Amino acid sequence: MSRHSRSRRDLEQGIESDFGRNLSYGAYLDLPTLLSAQHPRATPPQHDELLFIIQHQTTELWLRLVIHELTSACTLLGADDHRQALKRIARVKHIQASMTEQWSVLATLTPSEYARFRAFLATGSGFQSWQYRAVEFMLGNKNAGMLPVFAHDEEQHAELVRLLHRPSLYDEVLAWLARRGHAIPAEVLERDVSEPYHSHPGVVEALGRVYADPQRFWAEYETAEELVDLEDNFQVWRFRHLKTVERIIGSKRGTGGSSGTPFLRRALDLTFFPELYDVRSAIQDVEPEGYHGGDGRG
Numbered sequence: 001m002s003r004h005s006r007s008r009r010d011l012e013q014g015i016e017s018d019f020g021r022n023l024s025y026g027a028y029l030d031l032p033t034l035l036s037a038q039h040p041r042a043t044p045p046q047h048d049e050l051l052f053i054i055q056h057q058t059t060e061l062w063l064r065l066v067i068h069e070l071t072s073a074c075t076l077l078g079a080d081d082h083r084q085a086l087k088r089i090a091r092v093k094h095i096q097a098s099m100t101e102q103w104s105v106l107a108t109l110t111p112s113e114y115a116r117f118r119a120f121l122a123t124g125s126g127f128q129s130w131q132y133r134a135v136e137f138m139l140g141n142k143n144a145g146m147l148p149v150f151a152h153d154e155e156q157h158a159e160l161v162r163l164l165h166r167p168s169l170y171d172e173v174l175a176w177l178a179r180r181g182h183a184i185p186a187e188v189l190e191r192d193v194s195e196p197y198h199s200h201p202g203v204v205e206a207l208g209r210v211y212a213d214p215q216r217f218w219a220e221y222e223t224a225e226e227l228v229d230l231e232d233n234f235q236v237w238r239f240r241h242l243k244t245v246e247r248i249i250g251s252k253r254g255t256g257g258s259s260g261t262p263f264l265r266r267a268l269d270l271t272f273f274p275e276l277y278d279v280r281s282a283i284q285d286v287e288p289e290g291y292h293g294g295d296g297r298g
């Protein structure tokens, strides 16, 4: 018989166990705080409320990291370090994938189970997620109308006002393109960044030149496509939220006071980076060699 048992792993000599003085796992991560922050409210207690709380808390933790990475991406772009900025964006894309995948856990909550504790949420709603709104602002979906929801918390409100008036990731990319010699119109570069961004034909033209010659403008082309990935991922998250909400509350109104799914559906029409989509329609299809016109019907 082998000396090594397959039923029990022997511990090694060096394994630390004196955490009276040494830093432990739980102390480093402040797990006592993290794991004492779940406070179900339903009476009598409902088994599924813990799932609901943890789904939101994990999302908020990931949003915290997204804000950290996007803040850094903006600073790096401002310093013309697009390579490092793209590293940040690559990480955000993986976080988004994880956040989107996580909807399947909440989708195990049936309408009957949710109905047993929904009333205890009162007027609470994800609409009041400060970090979610911060990410939307950082990506460029500026909307001062979102601020009153945060008026009860001076610090959060002030931070959102600050982000509203700061250039978004897209503003930083457009300024970076201009510094690299691309013809970004001055009125775009000097715009009031607290206002919603609208597509500008001059930016579509500038991007058209990038997309017409990716080899020549590889850095610009790659950066642009990374932004499209970010927006695509964001929309998939919104879509999965909408579909999860549909299967759990149907066409009920939201606890935040909105119409519910019609309100959420309208967010799917939004775009952070309008010209990156407009440019796609402007790209000429390449004709096959030896092609002499015709309507394609032979």
Ligand code: HEM
Residues within 6 Å of the ligand: 055, 056, 059, 060, 106, 114, 124, 125, 126, 127, 128, 129, 132, 241, 244, 245, 248, 249, 253, 254, 255, 256, 257, 258, 259, 260, 261, 263, 264, 267
């Ligand atoms: C049972 C699960 C859920 C239901 C039924 C639900 C329902 C809704 C509804 C109806 C709204 C519209 C605002 C309102 O009137 O309340 C909303 C907004 C929102 N929810 Fe949820 N939600 C659920 C889970 C989540 C989770 C897990 C998150 C993650 C943090 C989340 C984040 C948000 C955000 C960020 C908004 C604002 C969206 C926007 O402004 O477009 N929701 N939710």
Ligand SMILES: N[C@@H](CC(=O)c1ccccc1NC=O)C(=O)O
Residues within 6 Å of the ligand: 056, 118, 121, 124, 125, 126, 127, 249, 253, 254, 255, 256
């Ligand atoms: N708006 C949801 C309630 C809800 O989902 C919620 C309530 C409190 C804290 C976070 C929530 N999540 C997302 O909106 C509803 O209408 O059922």
